[in-house]
Amino acid sequence: MSNNTWHLFIPKIITTLRAGYGLHDLKDDAIAGLTVAIVALPLAMALAIASGTSPEKGLITAIVAGFLISLLGGSRFQIGGPTGAFVVVVFNTIHNFGYDGLVIATLMAGGVLVLAGVLRLGTYIKYIPHPVVTGFTSGIAVIIATSQINDFLGLSLQNLPADFLEKIAILGEGVSRIDPQVCAVSIGSLLIILGCRKFLPKYPAFLIAIVSATLMTMLLPVPVETIGSKFGAITQNLPMPHIPDMTWQKVSLLLPSALTIAFLAGIESLLSAVVADGMTGAKHRSNCELIAQGIANSASALFTGMPATGAIARTATNIRSGAKSPISGIIHAVSLLAFILFLAPLASYIPLACLSAILMVVAWNMSEIGKFIHLFKAPIGDRLVLVATFLLTVLVDLNVAIEVGVVASAILFMHRMANAVEVQTHGHIIQKDQDDATNADMSFPPLPEGVVSYHLNGPFFFGAAERMIEALVRSGQKPNVIILDMRDVPFIDATGCSALSAFVERTRIGGVWLILSRANDNVVQTLTDMKVTKDKPHIKFTPSFTEARVLSSELSMVKEGANYNI
Numbered sequence: 001m002s003n004n005t006w007h008l009f010i011p012k013i014i015t016t017l018r019a020g021y022g023l024h025d026l027k028d029d030a031i032a033g034l035t036v037a038i039v040a041l042p043l044a045m046a047l048a049i050a051s052g053t054s055p056e057k058g059l060i061t062a063i064v065a066g067f068l069i070s071l072l073g074g075s076r077f078q079i080g081g082p083t084g085a086f087v088v089v090v091f092n093t094i095h096n097f098g099y100d101g102l103v104i105a106t107l108m109a110g111g112v113l114v115l116a117g118v119l120r121l122g123t124y125i126k127y128i129p130h131p132v133v134t135g136f137t138s139g140i141a142v143i144i145a146t147s148q149i150n151d152f153l154g155l156s157l158q159n160l161p162a163d164f165l166e167k168i169a170i171l172g173e174g175v176s177r178i179d180p181q182v183c184a185v186s187i188g189s190l191l192i193i194l195g196c197r198k199f200l201p202k203y204p205a206f207l208i209a210i211v212s213a214t215l216m217t218m219l220l221p222v223p224v225e226t227i228g229s230k231f232g233a234i235t236q237n238l239p240m241p242h243i244p245d246m247t248w249q250k251v252s253l254l255l256p257s258a259l260t261i262a263f264l265a266g267i268e269s270l271l272s273a274v275v276a277d278g279m280t281g282a283k284h285r286s287n288c289e290l291i292a293q294g295i296a297n298s299a300s301a302l303f304t305g306m307p308a309t310g311a312i313a314r315t316a317t318n319i320r321s322g323a324k325s326p327i328s329g330i331i332h333a334v335s336l337l338a339f340i341l342f343l344a345p346l347a348s349y350i351p352l353a354c355l356s357a358i359l360m361v362v363a364w365n366m367s368e369i370g371k372f373i374h375l376f377k378a379p380i381g382d383r384l385v386l387v388a389t390f391l392l393t394v395l396v397d398l399n400v401a402i403e404v405g406v407v408a409s410a411i412l413f414m415h416r417m418a419n420a421v422e423v424q425t426h427g428h429i430i431q432k433d434q435d436d437a438t439n440a441d442m443s444f445p446p447l448p449e450g451v452v453s454y455h456l457n458g459p460f461f462f463g464a465a466e467r468m469i470e471a472l473v474r475s476g477q478k479p480n481v482i483i484l485d486m487r488d489v490p491f492i493d494a495t496g497c498s499a500l501s502a503f504v505e506r507t508r509i510g511g512v513w514l515i516l517s518r519a520n521d522n523v524v525q526t527l528t529d530m531k532v533t534k535d536k537p538h539i540k541f542t543p544s545f546t547e548a549r550v551l552s553s554e555l556s557m558v559k560e561g562a563n564y565n566i
Contacts, residue, residue, distance in 0.1 A: 139393025154182025
């Protein structure tokens with residue numbers, strides 16, 4: 001590791017404390033940490049049950065992995081723990097190899113994540129195409145929802161098959177066994193959650209639903225299954241570390257599961273870190289984050305926990321609650337530990353119907369139905385990748401879905417590159433327009449003050465989109481007008497549109513005019529279909545760079561923050 005890169009692996013907690021940390025910051029972190037713990041408590045138990053294991057495994061994961069992700073991670077606000085993305089792979093691994101098999105797979109996944117961080121692969125994980133991520137996430141949401149129908153309706157069906165179509169058939173046959181009392185608890189819990197989110201958005205909806213449902217089943221003669229009746233009492237301590245019996249045969253059989261766990265942990269943690277950066281303006285260290293995720297997953301496995309990653313919703317809650325540093329995540333983990341040590345017996349009274357309602361909401365949030373539908377406006381290749389990944393996730397296997405989705409995206413990328421080769425040059429993907437002296441028609445006088453111009457060169461795919469955004473942000477300039485010369489952009493895909501949308505929104509918030517110059521009809525049509533430029537009066541189109549330069553001179557005279565409709 002060179003002297004110029006070692007700082008990329010320093011945990012954010014160190015750099016945050018070096019910058020100065022006082023009692024006021026600790027107070028804000030304590031409030032945020034306690035708030036997130038209240039949100040994480042029911043989720044950790046519910047996700048563990050949905051994964052085919054006991055609720056205490058989810059709590060152990062949130063404590064051990066959550067602590068280490070905050071202590072060692074590369075994001076200032078990341079909250080780690082079990083998430084819905086792991087439900088399918090964890091359930092299948094336990095079903096096929098037992099709980100020891102899951103522990104081994106999680107240990108292996110931790111090693112893969114550490115290796116990926118050391119090799120600085122975090123920079124490339126974010127290039128996974130948008131349709132693939134949305135496809136398998138939506139597929140997982142469908143599987144989670146269907147897995148909860150039994151408890152939600154009180155069907156009391158035993159040994160449901162893992163196959164999706166077989167499970168749906170058996171659930172359909174069992175509809176006549178619906179238990180009205182269980183339905184009352186589950187539907188009531190669901191209404192409480194939705195009502196709190198609409199009318200009391202600052203209150204912990206999941207916890208309110210659990211407390212209400214638990215009190216109802218304790219005070220009224222409602223015969224519903226609870227955590228205690230199904231799993232017994234939750235142990236009031238952390239287990240001692242345990243190394244499972246590992247053989248080469250087990251390792252080889254569990255390798256696909258381990259790679260899937262590592263892939264999901266890497267993808268979701270970095271997506272969560274990016275969301276946190278967007279909400280706060282901070283900058284995470286992707287490779288440091290991967291190493292922390294690897295160590296946290298290995299530790300979680302040793303303490304008989306589950307796979308963990310950065311949780312987007314809990315991270316967002318942490319930020320909205322006023323967190324200042326990774327100490328809020330540490331406080332969140334310590335708060336959950338306090339619950340296990342002192343209040344665990346109370347969890348035995350929680351009805352499973354209430355937890356199924358929570359998981360139904362989690363599944364709906366994971367489905368991102370709006371984003372899924374929106375991607376059907378993307379080019380046909382992206383739509384095919386989206387649908388294929390979704391269907392394979394639901395009907396076949398998550399490993400197969402990810403492999404096929406990534407390979408199909410790569411083939412689609414190569415096809416597009418082949419079609420676009422005649423319009424490419426040998427220059428960089430991005431270069432300052434006024435510095436490009438190779439094109440005679442671009443030899444203009446200096447741009448007006450407050451105006452910067454960039455020449456985009458090549459197909460605007462997922463990788464190019466990320467590099468474009470990084471280059472523009474890295475420049476550190478705060479212009480009044482930005483010109484994007486898109487003459488040499490023959491194509492833009494769904495993830496390119498998503499990345500460009502983020503940049504468009506950044507310019508809107510900053511009061512910066514954006515001129516898209518010389519974009520071809522194909523690019524303009526895709527931007528229109530994907531609504532990148534809809535209702536964005538600060539965006540202007542020009543057919544030539546000369547007109548863009550003249551228009552930029554006029555716009556730069558307009559006071560920042562003025563009405564864009566001139």
